[in-house]
Amino acid sequence: MEYVLEGKKPMETYQFSQGKNLRCGYTTGSCATAAAKAAALMLLTGQRIDSVQIDTPKGVVLNLEPEDVEMASDYVSCAIRKDSGDDPDDTNGILVYAKVQRAVAPGVRIEGGVGVGKVTKPGLACAVGGPAINPTPKRMMISEVSAAMEQIGYHKGLNVTISIPEGVEIAKKTFNPRLGIVGGLSVLGTSGIVEPMSESALIETMRVEMRAQQARGNKHLLVFFGNYGEDFTRDVLGMDIENAVTCSNFVGELLDYAVFCGFETLLLVGHSGKLVKLAQGVMNTHSKYADCRTELFALEAMFHGASVEVGKEIYNCLTTDEVTKVLQREGLFAAVMTKVTEKIDFYMQHRVHGKIKTGALMFSNVYGILGKTKDADELVKLHLRIGEGE
Numbered sequence: 001m002e003y004v005l006e007g008k009k010p011m012e013t014y015q016f017s018q019g020k021n022l023r024c025g026y027t028t029g030s031c032a033t034a035a036a037k038a039a040a041l042m043l044l045t046g047q048r049i050d051s052v053q054i055d056t057p058k059g060v061v062l063n064l065e066p067e068d069v070e071m072a073s074d075y076v077s078c079a080i081r082k083d084s085g086d087d088p089d090d091t092n093g094i095l096v097y098a099k100v101q102r103a104v105a106p107g108v109r110i111e112g113g114v115g116v117g118k119v120t121k122p123g124l125a126c127a128v129g130g131p132a133i134n135p136t137p138k139r140m141m142i143s144e145v146s147a148a149m150e151q152i153g154y155h156k157g158l159n160v161t162i163s164i165p166e167g168v169e170i171a172k173k174t175f176n177p178r179l180g181i182v183g184g185l186s187v188l189g190t191s192g193i194v195e196p197m198s199e200s201a202l203i204e205t206m207r208v209e210m211r212a213q214q215a216r217g218n219k220h221l222l223v224f225f226g227n228y229g230e231d232f233t234r235d236v237l238g239m240d241i242e243n244a245v246t247c248s249n250f251v252g253e254l255l256d257y258a259v260f261c262g263f264e265t266l267l268l269v270g271h272s273g274k275l276v277k278l279a280q281g282v283m284n285t286h287s288k289y290a291d292c293r294t295e296l297f298a299l300e301a302m303f304h305g306a307s308v309e310v311g312k313e314i315y316n317c318l319t320t321d322e323v324t325k326v327l328q329r330e331g332l333f334a335a336v337m338t339k340v341t342e343k344i345d346f347y348m349q350h351r352v353h354g355k356i357k358t359g360a361l362m363f364s365n366v367y368g369i370l371g372k373t374k375d376a377d378e379l380v381k382l383h384l385r386i387g388e389g390e
Contacts, residue, residue, distance in 0.1 A: 025085030027189030028096055028164070029137025030056055031064075035080045035098035036110075036160045037144040038066040043076040043100050044152040054144050056192025057136060067095060075101040087194050090173060091185070094166045100145075103157035108142045108149075110160050115167030116187060121180025121318055132176070132186040133162065140192065162187060179318055190227050202248045207257050209245045216243070219264040220382045223247050223254060225274050225285070232363050233269045239383045249274075252283030255351040255358070265357045267379040268348075272320035272370055275362045279343035283351065296343070297323045300336045321366045337362075337371040345373035 038052035048071065053063045066078035077099040084092035103109065112118065112131025119126045126132050133141075145158060167185035171177070176186060213221065222244040224230050234241045247254040251268070258266050268275070273293055274285045282290045298315040302308065310330055317323045327333040341362065348358040359376035363369050 023085040024060075025083040025087060025089075025092070025194035026056070026060075026062055026064075027137070027192055027194055028082060028091060028185065028187050029134070029140060029189030030054065030062060030192040031080040031082050031096035032098060032133075032137055032162045032187050033140040033144050033192075034062060034064040035066065035078055035096055036100060036141045036162070037148050038064075038080075039076040039078050039098045039100035040145045040148045040158055040160070041152070042066075042069070042071060042078070043102070043158075044148065044154050046071075054140070054192075057140070058191035058193040060193050062192075068097070075099055084194050089194070090170050091167075094164060094170070096187075097163040097165070099161045099163070101159045101161075103159045105157045106155070107157050108145045108160060109157065110138055110141055110162065112184075112187075113161045113163030115164035115171075115184040116162050117167075117171060117176055117181035117184040119180060120182055122322065124179065124181070124318060126186075131162070132181045132184070134186060134188055134190075136190050136192075137187050199250075203250050203253050206245060206247055206250060206254060210254075210257055210261055210263075213243055213245065214261045214263070218243055219262075220379070221245060221258055221263050221266040222383045223266060223268045225249070225270050228271050228365065229269050229363075232271075232365070236363070236368065237269070237361075237380065239269075239380065249284050249286040249289075251278060251285060252351060255283070255348065259352050259355050263356055265359070265379050265382065266352075267376065267383065268358070268360045270360065270362060272324070272362050272364050275344065275360060276320060276340060278347055278360070279340045281347045281350075283347075293320055294323055296340060297327065297336060300339045301327060301330070301332050303339075304332050304335045306330055306332060321364050324364060324367050324370065341371040341373050345375075348373070 034052050034054050037054060038049060041049055048069060051063050051065055053061060055061055064080050067081055068079045070077040077097060079095035079097040082091050082094050082096060110133060112133060117132035119128050119130055119132050122128055125134050141160060145160060164185055171185050224233055224244060225247060230241060233239050276293050276296065277285045277290060279296050280292050282292060294315050294317050298311045301314055302311040314323050314326050327336055344360050348360060352358060357375055359379040360373045361376045362371045
């Protein structure tokens with residue numbers, strides 16, 4: 001379904017849960033994209049515009065109003081005001097700016113200005129030394145600005161600088177400094193839309209999905225945390241995700257309710273950054289509850305012969321992909337992952353009291369499948385697309 005947000009009206013896309021309509025918003029990436037496209041159009045036409053339209057990966061079309069417009073002979077700057085909907089967010093209401101200038105070299109160049117963090121350590125989705133603008137919003141900006149250039153018939157290049165002045169202070173409240181992002185916020189968003197993150201609403205939504213599967217007579221649950229798991233499960237594993245359930249961060253509630261509903265099996269497919277937390281008994285994987293992604297890897301590596309120095313290196317990795325790289329370099333990956341998946345299996349079975357068969361498959365977008373619990377292969381076969389499991 002396509003939704004269109006017009007002008008400055010509040011976004012009219014909602015999620016219904018627990019008797020409430022929770023209003024969606026749009027990401028900093030969508031704000032940056034809209035600001036960049038609006039500034040490009042005004043620079044290339046010399047005319048001020050009151051509204052700019054962008055498409056989001058979610059399929060929601062946004063028509064947003066540029067604010068604080070500054071037009072000069074060699075650049076245009078404008079801002080889009082962030083709307084986080086009913087999601088509690090420190091960035092709600094802030095202005096995300098784009099300054100666009102002509103360039104001789106063809107194409108669109110995206111840079112970070114004041115309030116956009118700079119990446120200082122490896123292991124993130126952005127290059128060291130570059131702005132903390134994630135791949136999806138960067139693609140959105142390049143696509144929409146390029147479309148504006150084509151619309152006008154402009155065939156040279158444009159430089160786009162994204163700034164979030166309030167981001168300097170807001171970033172101090174986040175994990176960004178610990179991740180090696182300094183001086184500001186990350187420009188985020190995989191769908192372009194902020195979906196309400198009320199925990200009770202998300203848990204109830206998950207339970208509704210599970211009850212729907214129960215009503216259809218499905219005894220075998222396929223579950224992923226979110227978009228990454230959905231894409232990997234469908235595109236790489238070749239599994240049928242039509243009847244899958246999304247658990248967000250709420251693995252404990254997922255397992256409890258699966259037992260209550262009488263499901264026979266449950267297969268959880270998850271990115272290593274989320275799933276490894278289960279190996280330490282953490283059943284809510286949101287970073288505000290626990291960020292224990294590297295501790296167990298470091299400990300198991302030392303149990304299997306790694307030096308203290310290597311253990312410290314693993315412990316200080318920013319991402320689980322960086323952990324995998326070190327483990328492979330040291331020849332410890334297989335042994336460590338076997339222990340990690342054994343612990344995941346133990347804690348999942350402990351939570352369900354052995355009443356249903358559970359399995360987990362851990363993946364990385366860089367390295368593919370990293371590990372499986374002992375029953376995972378058996379459960380994967382239950383969900384392969386017709387003809388592929390034969």
